[in-house]
Amino acid sequence: MQIAHLSPTQLIERIKDPGIYIETGPFTIHLQTAVAHIAEGIRLLYEDFPILENSGVADFHISFIRTRSLRPWVRPEVRFRLDSESPFAPLPLEQAFPMFEWCFNWCISRHANQYLVIHAAAVERDGYATILPGPPGSGKSTLCAALVIRGWRLLTDELTLVAPATNMIAALSRPIALKNRSIDVIRSIDPQTAFGPICQDTAKGAVGHMRPPTESVLHVGDPALPRWIVFPTYKTKGAMNARPMSKGQTFMWFARSSFNYTLLGLTGFEVLSNLVDRADCFTLEYSNLHDVIEWFDGFDPRELAAAANSAHASQA
Amino acid sequence: MRVLSWTTPRLVWKSWGEEVIVFNVASGNTHLLSPVAAQALRILEQNPATIFELSNKLAGSASVDADEEFIEHVEKLITNLDELGLVEPVS
Numbered sequence A: 001m002q003i004a005h006l007s008p009t010q011l012i013e014r015i016k017d018p019g020i021y022i023e024t025g026p027f028t029i030h031l032q033t034a035v036a037h038i039a040e041g042i043r044l045l046y047e048d049f050p051i052l053e054n055s056g057v058a059d060f061h062i063s064f065i066r067t068r069s070l071r072p073w074v075r076p077e078v079r080f081r082l083d084s085e086s087p088f089a090p091l092p093l094e095q096a097f098p099m100f101e102w103c104f105n106w107c108i109s110r111h112a113n114q115y116l117v118i119h120a121a122a123v124e125r126d127g128y129a130t131i132l133p134g135p136p137g138s139g140k141s142t143l144c145a146a147l148v149i150r151g152w153r154l155l156t157d158e159l160t161l162v163a164p165a166t167n168m169i170a171a172l173s174r175p176i177a178l179k180n181r182s183i184d185v186i187r188s189i190d191p192q193t194a195f196g197p198i199c200q201d202t203a204k205g206a207v208g209h210m211r212p213p214t215e216s217v218l219h220v221g222d223p224a225l226p227r228w229i230v231f232p233t234y235k236t237k238g239a240m241n242a243r244p245m246s247k248g249q250t251f252m253w254f255a256r257s258s259f260n261y262t263l264l265g266l267t268g269f270e271v272l273s274n275l276v277d278r279a280d281c282f283t284l285e286y287s288n289l290h291d292v293i294e295w296f297d298g299f300d301p302r303e304l305a306a307a308a309n310s311a312h313a314s315q316a
Numbered sequence B: 001m002r003v004l005s006w007t008t009p010r011l012v013w014k015s016w017g018e019e020v021i022v023f024n025v026a027s028g029n030t031h032l033l034s035p036v037a038a039q040a041l042r043i044l045e046q047n048p049a050t051i052f053e054l055s056n057k058l059a060g061s062a063s064v065d066a067d068e069e070f071i072e073h074v075e076k077l078i079t080n081l082d083e084l085g086l087v088e089p090v091s
Helices: A008-016 A036-045 A093-111 A140-149 A181-189 A214-218 A247-257 A266-277 A289-297 A302-315 B035-046 B051-062 B068-083
Strands: A020-024 A027-033 A060-067 A077-082 A116-125 A128-133 A153-156 A159-162 A176-179 A199-202 A205-210 A225-234 A241-244 A280-286 B011-016 B019-024 B030-033
Touching: A008 A020, A008 A027, A008 A036, A027 A036, A027 A093, A036 A093, A060 A093, A077 A093, A093 A116, A093 A159, A093 A199, A093 A205, A116 A140, A116 A247, A116 A266, A128 A140, A128 A247, A140 A153, A140 A176, A140 A181, A140 A225, A140 A289, A153 A159, A153 A214, A176 A181, A181 A205, A225 A247, A225 A266, A247 A266, A247 B011, A247 B019, A247 B030, A266 B011, A266 B019, A280 A289, B011 B035, B019 B035, B030 B035, B035 B051, B035 B068, B051 B068
Parallel strands: A027 A060, A128 A225, A225 A280
Antiparallel strands: A020 A027, A060 A077, A116 A128, A116 A153, A116 A159, A176 A205, A199 A205, A241 A280, B011 B019, B019 B030
């Protein structure tokens, strides 16, 4: 059963009690809340995701509780709980859905140590993944959203999960978080793109989440082989500029920006070595998304295979 | 006065051309090395050496003289590597 199979009223009632078990790639969350903003966001953005029977088994049991005050001038707020812990200060009620997304990301980045968890977006085509790392504001989510609209499969917009046993990337395919002007930029590429409610005045400015394409959600169980690593930087003007980035610098960037590289110890080193080994690495400055999409469309995974084959031939 | 010999903790290596990265198994830290630091660590990993011995080996591979200035550079290099936990004196 998928979320879309529930009516809005059924969804609200079920999330309220006993909560719903949503399967998002390798993780199952048990979400329980009476906050309507969250139920509405789930309805709009997670409709293709499977919901599981109430088994009591989940990777994360999370709830959001509206805080109450007897003083009417105090704005209503929402508090997040993971199990019985409440690790963060509450946020205004209007920000409840972005808060759900941020807290879900936090759960994964904090606890999913069966993966190397890298702060990066990732998309897939023909079984090969392009990883888009970058600090907040670099434009990685915007670029990720644009590529997804143009047919790349969404793996993740925020947390790239690399499985140590296979060195493959596991997909999450959750909604893409966009901020401020990026929301209009993506709407200009495809006016049909569905968004959840746009929240103004968050700590990050205006935040909206783009609904993941159905195809991406249906193939969430298909892992992808890392093939390209592109560090995007958005500029307000100027021509696109892509340059090779050294593997050593790429490795060190990932080591610093991974959530659990240090915790994984030698395993983290080996996973990252393998990842960087098999990828072509670039820095990319861009101001025009159409130019960039064209550049990405030129990616050919056979080029690496050909290079690897000729290297083996010369060693022999 | 006894002259110290230096060795390395257990290191795991990864290199792409001249770029060398080591993982220090004892500390869990990862380092991107300069070519000369990488060469010094490879020498010390194979056999412990004093700064004088290490200087001679490094100078020999670079076809330069291990003069006083060169040895001072190597001494500073070992000090830096010691601060990073990448070398340790042989007890």
